[in-house]
Amino acid sequence: MIEDINFNRLKVNGIKVNYFYICHRKLWLFDRKITMEDKSDKVLLGALLHMDSYERERQKEVLIDNLISIDILDGVNIKEVKYSDKMEKADKMQVLYYLYYLKNLGIEKQGIINYPKQKKREFIQLTEEAEKELEAVLIEINKILKQEKPPPVIDAAYCQKCAYFEFCYG
Amino acid sequence: MPRNYYINSNGRIRRKENTVYFETEKDGESLKTPLPINDIDTIFIFGEVDINTKAINYLSQYDIPMHFFNYYGYYSGSFLPRKKNVSGSLLVEQVKHHIDDSKRQMLAISFIEGAVHHILRNLRKSGISVENFQNIEKDLLPKIFETKTIEELMAIEGNIREHYYQLFNTVIKNKDFFIEKREKRPPTNPINALISFGNSIMYNTVLTEIYRTQLDPTISYLHSPQEKRFSLSLDIAEIFKPFIIDPLIFNLIKTGQITIDDFDKDLNYTYLNENGRKKFLKAYEERLSKTVKHRRLKRNVSYRQLIRLECYKLIKHLIGDEIYKPFKAWW
Numbered sequence: 001m002i003e004d005i006n007f008n009r010l011k012v013n014g015i016k017v018n019y020f021y022i023c024h025r026k027l028w029l030f031d032r033k034i035t036m037e038d039k040s041d042k043v044l045l046g047a048l049l050h051m052d053s054y055e056r057e058r059q060k061e062v063l064i065d066n067l068i069s070i071d072i073l074d075g076v077n078i079k080e081v082k083y084s085d086k087m088e089k090a091d092k093m094q095v096l097y098y099l100y101y102l103k104n105l106g107i108e109k110q111g112i113i114n115y116p117k118q119k120k121r122e123f124i125q126l127t128e129e130a131e132k133e134l135e136a137v138l139i140e141i142n143k144i145l146k147q148e149k150p151p152p153v154i155d156a157a158y159c160q161k162c163a164y165f166e167f168c169y170g
Numbered sequence: 171m172p173r174n175y176y177i178n179s180n181g182r183i184r185r186k187e188n189t190v191y192f193e194t195e196k197d198g199e200s201l202k203t204p205l206p207i208n209d210i211d212t213i214f215i216f217g218e219v220d221i222n223t224k225a226i227n228y229l230s231q232y233d234i235p236m237h238f239f240n241y242y243g244y245y246s247g248s249f250l251p252r253k254k255n256v257s258g259s260l261l262v263e264q265v266k267h268h269i270d271d272s273k274r275q276m277l278a279i280s281f282i283e284g285a286v287h288h289i290l291r292n293l294r295k296s297g298i299s300v301e302n303f304q305n306i307e308k309d310l311l312p313k314i315f316e317t318k319t320i321e322e323l324m325a326i327e328g329n330i331r332e333h334y335y336q337l338f339n340t341v342i343k344n345k346d347f348f349i350e351k352r353e354k355r356p357p358t359n360p361i362n363a364l365i366s367f368g369n370s371i372m373y374n375t376v377l378t379e380i381y382r383t384q385l386d387p388t389i390s391y392l393h394s395p396q397e398k399r400f401s402l403s404l405d406i407a408e409i410f411k412p413f414i415i416d417p418l419i420f421n422l423i424k425t426g427q428i429t430i431d432d433f434d435k436d437l438n439y440t441y442l443n444e445n446g447r448k449k450f451l452k453a454y455e456e457r458l459s460k461t462v463k464h465r466r467l468k469r470n471v472s473y474r475q476l477i478r479l480e481c482y483k484l485i486k487h488l489i490g491d492e493i494y495k496p497f498k499a500w501w
Contacts (some may be wrong), residue, residue: 034384149491166482170471
């Protein structure tokens with residue numbers, strides 16, 4: 001258990017950790033519920049993938065503390081399903097955050113990210129180093145969310161494919 | 171890109187399994203038209219239509235609004251599915267910008283600024299010589315930026331519109347569609363009927379776009395929220411009426427696509443008949459799906475998407491991100 005940071009006050013949902021690594025602006029907007037109702041094919045595909053993958057697994061979409069939602073939970077592992085491996089770091093940190101969250105509840109697990117489209121799996125283990133990074137990130141996330149104005153547009157190449165593209169650049 | 175569906179005939183909308191059908195009878199035979207759910211943006215209903223809750227539930231699952239009009243094409247109301255994308259914090263900002271007079275005035279002026287830009291654009295494009303509308307451009311337009319109250323702003327806007335509608339006659343050059351002054355509820359002649367019908371369709375299109383964002387359609391800036399309507403829709407429609415509807419009307423009349431025969435004679439030609447309405451709506455839909463290369467997005471966007479982008483710009487203004495500048499057609 002961490003002593004010097006107040007986990008209970010800082011905890012956020014997993015998507016926010018993911019967004020922190022993708023775009024601070026997206027994180028801020030998402031927190032204010034300014035979300036993009038995206039009817040794009042990509043979003044639809046992602047949703048279908050979630051529905052159709054790993055049908056045999058018993059515990060799917062487990063919601064913990066009304067805050068973090070774990071795709072699949074089995075004896076030793078938590079599994080996260082992702083459509084593409086383009087945002088590897090963000091996905092990895094999201095799973096690490098789940099592991100860290102569970103550890104704070106006294107549950108030790110390991111993580112797997114499944115990229116069914118790429119036929120690829122990544123195994124994830126919580127390390128001390130990762131915990132340190134997450135603690136720093138939780139503080140950062142909370143700072144960003146407290147800002148009165150949204151962080152600026154980041155002008156990244158992947159903005160083109162973001163659901164917020166028309167919002168940010170239009 | 172999903173599109174608007176306009177139902178002009180009488181019949182019934184029903185869901186059968188996962189398809190929505192419009193069923194109608196023609197010469198004793200029943201016709202069944204499937205409406206592909208992923209292709210529907212909004213349904214406009216002008217005919218006498220039965221619809222059951224099964225169909226309504228299905229349509230709302232796909233976030234499809236329905237707008238209803240009476241026999242004369244006069245707006246009755248809308249069915250808006252439960253809004254899933256709500257943002258309390260944005261609503262607070264919307265209200266803050268309403269109750270602060272200077273913040274409200276700034277937005278109200280912007281909407282008129284956008285409207286006047288398109289009014290002048292229409293006149294220029296119609297070949298009206300500059301001296302005929304110099305007073306709007308040189309005299310009245312600058313004045314709107316000095317206004318301190320909504321009433322002052324509305325008064326100047328009224329003056330601009332009066333001049334503008336006078337010039338309609340020079341643009342249209344058709345005695346059947348002579349306009350003396352703008353009269354609504356009910357319109358008193360064919361040209362007023364066209365303007366009223368077009369504006370009301372525009373208002374509903376804007377409402378659909380607002381509905382798709384987190385904006386609350388009842389909190390407005392130029393119009394008073396006390397109006398018995400979704401007044402933010404009226405605000406944003408100001409910019410798009412002269413951009414979308416007026417050129418459409420000019421074109422339909424000048425090319426002879428719409429004539430006096432397209433109006434209901436029994437009612438002194440003050441309402442479009444079904445045939446006229448169909449022609450109008452077809453042209454409207456074509457114009458909404460027209461595209462232009464967006465300078466900032468560097469993508470093609472349809473005229474309809476420009477309305478959505480306008481909503482986004484307003485949100486960005488409200489959350490302190492980027493100051494709102496009204497859309498002004500740049501081509």
